[in-house]
Amino acid sequence: MEGRSYHMTPEEFRRHGHALIDWLADLSQRIDTLPVVAPVEPGEIAGRLPDHAPAEPEEFAALLRDLDDIVLPGITHWQHPGWFAYFPANASGPSILAELAAAGLGVQGMLWSTSPACTEIEATVVDWLVDLLGLPEHFMMATGPGGGSIQVSASDATHLVHVVARHRATEAGAGTDDLVAYCSQQAHSSVERGARIAGYRHIRTLETDERYALRPDALATAVGADRAAGLVPAIVTSCVGTTGTAAVDPVAAVSALASEHGLWHHVDAAYAGSAMVCPEHRHHQAGVETVDSYTFNPHKWLFTNFDCNVLWWADRRPLNAALSSVPPYLRNAASDSGEVVDYRDWQVPLGRRFRSLKLWWVLRSYGVEGLRHHIAEHVRLAHWLADRVAEHPRLELSAPPSFALTCFHHVAGDTATDDLATAINAVPSVYVTPSSIGGRRYIRVSVGQTWTSEDHVRALWAIIDAAA
Ligand code: PLP
Numbered sequence: 001m002e003g004r005s006y007h008m009t010p011e012e013f014r015r016h017g018h019a020l021i022d023w024l025a026d027l028s029q030r031i032d033t034l035p036v037v038a039p040v041e042p043g044e045i046a047g048r049l050p051d052h053a054p055a056e057p058e059e060f061a062a063l064l065r066d067l068d069d070i071v072l073p074g075i076t077h078w079q080h081p082g083w084f085a086y087f088p089a090n091a092s093g094p095s096i097l098a099e100l101a102a103a104g105l106g107v108q109g110m111l112w113s114t115s116p117a118c119t120e121i122e123a124t125v126v127d128w129l130v131d132l133l134g135l136p137e138h139f140m141m142a143t144g145p146g147g148g149s150i151q152v153s154a155s156d157a158t159h160l161v162h163v164v165a166r167h168r169a170t171e172a173g174a175g176t177d178d179l180v181a182y183c184s185q186q187a188h189s190s191v192e193r194g195a196r197i198a199g200y201r202h203i204r205t206l207e208t209d210e211r212y213a214l215r216p217d218a219l220a221t222a223v224g225a226d227r228a229a230g231l232v233p234a235i236v237t238s239c240v241g242t243t244g245t246a247a248v249d250p251v252a253a254v255s256a257l258a259s260e261h262g263l264w265h266h267v268d269a270a271y272a273g274s275a276m277v278c279p280e281h282r283h284h285q286a287g288v289e290t291v292d293s294y295t296f297n298p299h300k301w302l303f304t305n306f307d308c309n310v311l312w313w314a315d316r317r318p319l320n321a322a323l324s325s326v327p328p329y330l331r332n333a334a335s336d337s338g339e340v341v342d343y344r345d346w347q348v349p350l351g352r353r354f355r356s357l358k359l360w361w362v363l364r365s366y367g368v369e370g371l372r373h374h375i376a377e378h379v380r381l382a383h384w385l386a387d388r389v390a391e392h393p394r395l396e397l398s399a400p401p402s403f404a405l406t407c408f409h410h411v412a413g414d415t416a417t418d419d420l421a422t423a424i425n426a427v428p429s430v431y432v433t434p435s436s437i438g439g440r441r442y443i444r445v446s447v448g449q450t451w452t453s454e455d456h457v458r459a460l461w462a463i464i465d466a467a468a
């Protein structure tokens with residue numbers, strides 16, 4: 001029809017926006033009445049969608065209705081207080097609202113000049129976090145020579161670090177095919193994957209000790225053997241808070257070996273980095289003053305919805321040397337002045353979202369005090385659960401409780417452990433992760449969802465106790 005506009009008018013936008021916020025607020029109030037895990041079969045959700053995109057515009061009310069009818073049944077509720085699986089991916093009111101604000105602003109912040117607020121708020125907030133997590137001052141953009149930025153995920157961050165370490169090593173004369181990357185057998189799969197994608201042909205996954213932490217002697221032996229074979233040890237990743245049991249690699253000892261042998265030392269604190277807002281956990285990262293890069297996920301345990309990873313560099317120059325390229329259409333006076341940061345040089349993609357807004361709003365809404373309160377409470381609850389397990393005649397801890405992760409198994413063996421996990425997960429109000437470690441099946445309970453309280457952990461324990 002001639003002259004017809006298909007756009008949502010500002011008035012409709014306001015009305016529908018209110019309706020959507022109401023829907024989301026209602027969901028947060030009733031989420032604990034829903035099953036944690038989506039009770040659908042493969043293909044069921046797709047089967048409810050038409051075969052073609054609609055020819056005619058639909059009313060927004062229909063879209064909202066289908067949130068209930070089509071989307072919700074297919075949602076596994078990471079924001080349910082009975083979420084004890086994997087690690088959390090917790091969200092919060094301020095974070096969700098900031099995400100909406102960022103979408104409304106519609107910024108693409110690849111350069112300082114494409115939205116100065118996007119870059120400057122990010123640089124400031126990420127500097128605040130250096131202080132908040134007890135990281136070394138040279139990680140700060142303001143006082144340098146380091147700096148940090150927001151990436152999509154810890155996997156992305158770790159991959160990028162491997163790229164930069166490779167560039168540094170090859171610039172120094174090493175052949176790409178000779179480079180070696182190291183991590184422990186308990187490192188997250190993204191470390192080995194990131195190294196592989198970055199072109200490392202030699203990746204050593206090292207033995208761990210009885211607490212599932214990297215053994216420095218195993219690293220020293222592997223580095224010695226590789227050197228003797230004419231290879232070039234290039235990078236080692238330590239993990240503060242492994243995925244399996246939240247074990248902590250000895251950062252200081254690994255740092256000492258890394259500087260002795262000229263290796264890049266990266267720290268993956270994807271999960272446990274958030275705990276560093278509480279000073280009582282910072283001893284776990286002793287030695288961080290001498291690492292080359294450090295990453296953690298506010299999108300796991302810091303009330304900032306996915307995606308939001310922070311990656312810091314002790315020195316940003318190798319990063320910029322590896323990634324910088326200036327096509328003519330991106331040149332501008334601000335960049336040429338050298339006075340601004342262009343975050344496109346800090347990541348693989350060119351374009352970037354305004355993610356720092358949600359981190360900023362979370363930090364301001366909770367304050368350091370609020371973040372410490374909730375993290376400490378999650379840790380307390382996980383240890384409370386570990387104490388119950390330790391007292392139980394048929395259960396045993398599979399590893400010491402660490403941060404807010406409790407791991408246990410059934411004393412009768414793997415089948416009993418798997419049966420127990422199945423019985424727990426048959427209860428719609430909770431969800432835990434069965435896994436394997438040290439040749440044994442075990443169950444991971446990760447406390448960290450925004451709304452998880454003592455009542456929820458006690459309810460989970462009642463289910464475990466009854467099923468064990
Ligand atoms: N590193 C560790 C220790 C993790 O536990 C995880 C995910 O659980 C990751 C990295 C990957 O995180 P992301 O999903 O942000 O890539």
